[in-house]
Amino acid sequence: MEVSGPEDDPFLSQLHQVQCPVCQQALPAAHINAHLDRCLLLHPAGLSEPDDDESLGSAEPGRRPSSPPPPPPPPGSCKRRRLSGGSLRLPPATPTGESSDGEAEEPDEPGPPDGRDPYDRCPSPCAGAHGIPAFARGPAGSPLPLRRKVSGKRPVAAAASASATASSSAAAVSASPRCWKESERSEDDEDEDDDEEVAAAAAAAAAAMGDEDDDEEDREDWEVSAPSTAAFRESAGHLGPGRAQPRPPAREEIWQKLVGKPLADKMRPATLQEYIGQNKVVGQETLLRSLLESNEIPSLILWGPPGCGKTTLAYIIANNSKKNSMRFVTLSATSAKTSDVRDVIKQAQNEKNFFKRKTILFIDEIHRFNKSQQDTFLPHVECGTVTLIGATTENPSFQVNAALLSRCRVIVLEKLSAEAMKTILMRAVSSLGLRVLDQGRPTDSVSHGNSSSCSSSSSEPPVYIEDKAVNTLAYLCDGDARTGLNGLQLAVQAKLGSRKPFCKKSVQNYSGEGVLITENDVKEGLQRSHILYDRAGEEHYNCISALHKSMRGSDQNASLYWLARMLEGGEDPLYVARRLVRFASEDIGLADPSALTQAVAAYQGCHFIGMPECEVLLAQCVVYFARAPKSIEVYNAYNNVKACLRNHQGPLPPVPMHLRNAPTRLMKDLGYGKGYKYNPSYKDPVEQEYLPEELRGIDFFKQKRC
Numbered sequence: 001m002e003v004s005g006p007e008d009d010p011f012l013s014q015l016h017q018v019q020c021p022v023c024q025q026a027l028p029a030a031h032i033n034a035h036l037d038r039c040l041l042l043h044p045a046g047l048s049e050p051d052d053d054e055s056l057g058s059a060e061p062g063r064r065p066s067s068p069p070p071p072p073p074p075p076g077s078c079k080r081r082r083l084s085g086g087s088l089r090l091p092p093a094t095p096t097g098e099s100s101d102g103e104a105e106e107p108d109e110p111g112p113p114d115g116r117d118p119y120d121r122c123p124s125p126c127a128g129a130h131g132i133p134a135f136a137r138g139p140a141g142s143p144l145p146l147r148r149k150v151s152g153k154r155p156v157a158a159a160a161s162a163s164a165t166a167s168s169s170a171a172a173v174s175a176s177p178r179c180w181k182e183s184e185r186s187e188d189d190e191d192e193d194d195d196e197e198v199a200a201a202a203a204a205a206a207a208a209m210g211d212e213d214d215d216e217e218d219r220e221d222w223e224v225s226a227p228s229t230a231a232f233r234e235s236a237g238h239l240g241p242g243r244a245q246p247r248p249p250a251r252e253e254i255w256q257k258l259v260g261k262p263l264a265d266k267m268r269p270a271t272l273q274e275y276i277g278q279n280k281v282v283g284q285e286t287l288l289r290s291l292l293e294s295n296e297i298p299s300l301i302l303w304g305p306p307g308c309g310k311t312t313l314a315y316i317i318a319n320n321s322k323k324n325s326m327r328f329v330t331l332s333a334t335s336a337k338t339s340d341v342r343d344v345i346k347q348a349q350n351e352k353n354f355f356k357r358k359t360i361l362f363i364d365e366i367h368r369f370n371k372s373q374q375d376t377f378l379p380h381v382e383c384g385t386v387t388l389i390g391a392t393t394e395n396p397s398f399q400v401n402a403a404l405l406s407r408c409r410v411i412v413l414e415k416l417s418a419e420a421m422k423t424i425l426m427r428a429v430s431s432l433g434l435r436v437l438d439q440g441r442p443t444d445s446v447s448h449g450n451s452s453s454c455s456s457s458s459s460e461p462p463v464y465i466e467d468k469a470v471n472t473l474a475y476l477c478d479g480d481a482r483t484g485l486n487g488l489q490l491a492v493q494a495k496l497g498s499r500k501p502f503c504k505k506s507v508q509n510y511s512g513e514g515v516l517i518t519e520n521d522v523k524e525g526l527q528r529s530h531i532l533y534d535r536a537g538e539e540h541y542n543c544i545s546a547l548h549k550s551m552r553g554s555d556q557n558a559s560l561y562w563l564a565r566m567l568e569g570g571e572d573p574l575y576v577a578r579r580l581v582r583f584a585s586e587d588i589g590l591a592d593p594s595a596l597t598q599a600v601a602a603y604q605g606c607h608f609i610g611m612p613e614c615e616v617l618l619a620q621c622v623v624y625f626a627r628a629p630k631s632i633e634v635y636n637a638y639n640n641v642k643a644c645l646r647n648h649q650g651p652l653p654p655v656p657m658h659l660r661n662a663p664t665r666l667m668k669d670l671g672y673g674k675g676y677k678y679n680p681s682y683k684d685p686v687e688q689e690y691l692p693e694e695l696r697g698i699d700f701f702k703q704k705r706c
């Protein structure tokens, strides 16, 4: 195959740098999906525990972070910082790993010792560069968001006074609901309270308050992240008589729902009723549905693009089969060995022989098994020991053994439509408890879901998502439900984790206050390379074929469209350029001989400057070719010659003696070159035969085949 992966190509690896919304690392777009999968698994909440030493590294006084701050940890997951000696020590203020005295700390991400792709590793959030959100614990364990900008002298001074009058310092903090509450504390944290921390935390709050004279921007920071007196007192257990414990904030509940398994997994339907779309395959009165309903499950190959529901359908079948006391065993062809398959088969035989129980074997990504591995279960599918369900994104005619294929029913699943995607996303939105804002107003019909946190009694404003953000996500994820749900999850986590999640004016046209997830947020949560194009799969070949045919058909619009589909999807521009070189001769040929020069120049230009700049070179060349006159004369004639050679019976005719070179006397004596007429020596055209005798008079340009 002509395509090389970005990891093979240093040129490609620099394309489309994007930032991971979870760990903030910049990395090439081609790596973002693999990275995110790991990053979300490793740090579902977007951050993990900081190392204590680093977390207590001092901030450079008065210095602002030079890059966007990392998201705060989910409520309740932030461990207590030990604040000792009455002085407050803050997390690193800059993401550069510089300590307060200006000395550079150890780099947080040494190169991978194992030679693995560094982009596939999630950088340790414990490292200085990924900073620790500025949190300190209140006396009752509630983490108190500290200011980004803290004067160098104030914390110490404030801490000194606070150690004497902790409660009065605490009382000095202004009232605001914007901090984590008592209810967020983990039990582990509770027994770690001590007076010193109470004093230090109170001092921090008082010190932060003392900055009120600072510029407007500082005040805004404070309003967003500072603890309030009331909240502080509540968290310290100073609730007034008769005051009820506050409800947990809406954002905490939502955050907790996003912790752990990816949202796509959590939302995986368990029944056909919840399975959206794919009506041609599992709609009412389809063959598969009736087979499933009658519990007659044939061996199946589920073929469809990523995220369209192949695995989900297999799990629905599994649920159904378990009810009917069938065994369901899954293997992934990416990790299973032939011995694993043999074990499963052996067990299936035992189950069948001793308990008369059938086994359904689900093999994800079956195309990853080589032919001989596929052969291992062929006889067992044949005799009914196992019912095979294979899932593949690749055309099974090429990737699955013909013998196996003939024993399975191939079910073709399609990309999910935008409508189906919207339904799937709305289910997720609802179950997270987000409220949908349609043109600035909450749409209550879909808003509440099962989250009580959005009720008016919640102590924090609700979390909204724009209706058009859901629509955009439904369109952009290109029928891949996993991408859509991941995009939603990232957008929500990034927004809840940002420093300024609350802003009145962000909920436009709506008088309420809340966190708003906008269209832009979801766009950021998606990667275009994931959206449009599967570089390694069939789509790669489909798109290049569509480009070639559009140029051949002189349709400049379609040509540009297919070019953009590939490039925007992360295709290697050199792969496209190589195809253009081929097209120049194959389809334009001598109708415009300069086409070949154009194509080679485009190839070299792409090689020199890379993406994204080289896209316009390719676009120019593609349009030139679409508009150019076409001739397949040479291409056809050459094919005729090849056919002539292939079809020749017996030994190939010798090269005529007069055409042979005679570099030695012996060869001359043998007649090599004898009778050859050197054309430049003749004024008039020369009569001379150039083909072997038996082919004399043949015209490859007219003849169909030799």
Ligand SMILES: Nc1ncnc2c1ncn2[C@@H]1O[C@H](COP(=O)(O)OP(=O)(O)OP(=O)(O)O)[C@@H](O)[C@H]1O
Residues within 6 Å of the ligand: 263, 264, 265, 266, 267, 268, 269, 274, 275, 276, 277, 278, 304, 305, 306, 307, 308, 309, 310, 311, 312, 313, 391, 392, 393, 424, 481, 482, 485
């Ligand atoms: N038809 C559907 N209805 C509802 N949710 C769906 C549907 N299809 C997919 N999903 C959601 O998308 C997620 C991913 O789907 P699934 O794992 O079935 O995709 P797949 O086709 O097997 O993809 P891949 O080939 O990449 O493994 C599921 O966990 C589920 O939440």
